[in-house]
Amino acid sequence: MSVNVIIGTVMSMSRKVLLTEEETPKYWYNILPDLPKPLPPPIDPSTREPVDPRKLEAIFPRILIQQELSQERWIPIPEEVREAYTIWRPTPLYRAVRLEKALKTPAKIYYKYEGVSPPGSHKPNTAVAQAYYNMKEGIQVLATETGAGQWGSALAFATNLFGMKARIYMVKVSYEQKPYRKIMMEAWGAEVLASPSNRTKIGQSILKNDPSNPGSLGIAISEAIEDALTHEGVKYSLGSVLNHVLLHQTVQGLEAKKQLEVIDEYPDIVAGCVGGGSSFSGLFWPFYYDVVSGKAPKKIKFVATEPTACPTMTKGIYTYDFGDIAKLTPLLPMYTLGSDFIPPPIHAGGLRYHGDAPTLCLLLKEGFIEPRAYDQVSVFEAATLFAKTEGIIPAPEPSHTIRYVIDEALKAKETGEEKTILFNLCGHGYFDLKAYQEFFEGNLKPFDYPEDKIKESIQNLIKEYPWIQEIPFVKS
Numbered sequence: 001m002s003v004n005v006i007i008g009t010v011m012s013m014s015r016k017v018l019l020t021e022e023e024t025p026k027y028w029y030n031i032l033p034d035l036p037k038p039l040p041p042p043i044d045p046s047t048r049e050p051v052d053p054r055k056l057e058a059i060f061p062r063i064l065i066q067q068e069l070s071q072e073r074w075i076p077i078p079e080e081v082r083e084a085y086t087i088w089r090p091t092p093l094y095r096a097v098r099l100e101k102a103l104k105t106p107a108k109i110y111y112k113y114e115g116v117s118p119p120g121s122h123k124p125n126t127a128v129a130q131a132y133y134n135m136k137e138g139i140q141v142l143a144t145e146t147g148a149g150q151w152g153s154a155l156a157f158a159t160n161l162f163g164m165k166a167r168i169y170m171v172k173v174s175y176e177q178k179p180y181r182k183i184m185m186e187a188w189g190a191e192v193l194a195s196p197s198n199r200t201k202i203g204q205s206i207l208k209n210d211p212s213n214p215g216s217l218g219i220a221i222s223e224a225i226e227d228a229l230t231h232e233g234v235k236y237s238l239g240s241v242l243n244h245v246l247l248h249q250t251v252q253g254l255e256a257k258k259q260l261e262v263i264d265e266y267p268d269i270v271a272g273c274v275g276g277g278s279s280f281s282g283l284f285w286p287f288y289y290d291v292v293s294g295k296a297p298k299k300i301k302f303v304a305t306e307p308t309a310c311p312t313m314t315k316g317i318y319t320y321d322f323g324d325i326a327k328l329t330p331l332l333p334m335y336t337l338g339s340d341f342i343p344p345p346i347h348a349g350g351l352r353y354h355g356d357a358p359t360l361c362l363l364l365k366e367g368f369i370e371p372r373a374y375d376q377v378s379v380f381e382a383a384t385l386f387a388k389t390e391g392i393i394p395a396p397e398p399s400h401t402i403r404y405v406i407d408e409a410l411k412a413k414e415t416g417e418e419k420t421i422l423f424n425l426c427g428h429g430y431f432d433l434k435a436y437q438e439f440f441e442g443n444l445k446p447f448d449y450p451e452d453k454i455k456e457s458i459q460n461l462i463k464e465y466p467w468i469q470e471i472p473f474v475k476s
């Protein structure tokens with residue numbers, strides 16, 4: 001077959017499936033009404049009761065708080081947000097034809113490619129929505145954290161679209177390793193600070209005790225929240241974990257479903273990587289909806305991947321914990337490594353957050369999701385094979401999923417099964433070449449985060465907040 005791009009017609013071996021701009025989704029899918037159990041609420045440590053939503057107004061606009069708690073299944077996407085989405089959406093769905101051939105697998109591998117967005121990942125799907133709602137409430141500046149720089153770039157891009165500014169606390173080790181991400185954010189008008197910084201009280205106190213502290217997402221979140229709490233016209237914006245963030249990401253799964261429908265396919269496996277859970281949830285929620293509404297034509301396996309250096313889903317403890325190191329956030333019900341987690345500096349990939357989205361953790365606990373952890377050497381081996389076969393150099397984060405997909409495709413070769421696998425290639429790796437260089441030079445080492453350290457962190461949390469164990473769902 002000579003034509004290898006398809007729009008709305010069925011071909012035997014399509015390389016990519018594209019949708020028209022009009023087919024950009026008009027609604028986001030909200031999973032809250034379809035969870036197997038009600039989501040345990042965030043807890044206010046000062047009252048030990050569920051958070052009063054009015055308190056959240058100090059850092060978030062009202063509409064996002066409503067979305068955070070909403071039980072509406074379908075939430076309309078504002079026209080201005082859809083218009084901004086069309087800068088890069090709908091994103092292509094690719095069939096990994098060359099990777100399949102290299103593996104000699106009967107499995108069919110599809111990937112939803114989010115690297116086509118201007119900042120290079122799925123993150124602007126929510127950044128654009130969050131910037132829009134804040135702009136509507138008269139906010140001029142959004143403060144946020146960024147680890148690898150993908151989220152900061154997305155918020156810098158999105159605030160600029162709506163005439164606002166972003167102030168970005170970038171984990172110091174990434175700030176030093178990724179100067180071009182910083183410049184990218186500045187090109188969109190953002191102010192970028194290495195975290196811990198001298199700009200906030202929490203940053204100052206960390207630097208006083210440890211001037212060479214490499215930073216962590218937990219510290220950067222504390223700094224950004226403190227910034228929003230102490231300045232007029234500034235609010236805080238989070239790139240993952242919270243319900244409203246995952247909700248905005250469902251454009252990925254909704255489009256992917258439509259694209260697979262065009263070629264008469266349906267996945268046996270939907271896989272994605274998890275740092276906080278937004279890219280994976282954005283892809284799998286619409287398929288989960290098919291399962292719970294009885295519309296799925298077959299059984300689907302949902303697989304979430306993570307690093308062995310930050311094994312939140314595979315080794316973390318399910319409890320209430322804070323989202324940041326300074327304990328400024330409410331307590332969230334999640335699998336956690338402890339909010340004082342500092343990622344090992346030898347770790348090159350992203351996905352370095354100590355907790356995960358409460359919705360994802362509930363689904364994991366209830367057995368709807370299978371977690372898998374991979375070490376960074378095997379991840380970069382998979383990333384390199386993908387780059388050599390498919391051309392795109394993947395970001396380290398989705399490369400964890402590529403490792404899983406390759407292993408699964410090789411298993412299918414053994415068994416002869418014709419499995420259909422869908423995953424999201426949620427970002428490109430063109431700003432991650434330092435990590436690739438480390439890999440090529442043999443400097444990356446496998447690293448398993450020790451279980452003792454997780455237990456110690458959680459014991460410290462319980463020592464300081466013994467009543468956490470009395471919160472009903474922790475007891476049950």
Ligand SMILES: Cc1ncc(COP(=O)(O)O)c(C=O)c1O
Nearest residue numbers: 150240275276277278279397427
């Ligand atoms: C490309 C990419 N994928 C995944 C992640 C992990 O975040 P999440 O689990 O919320 O998708 C990040 C985080 O910065 C990222 O940049």
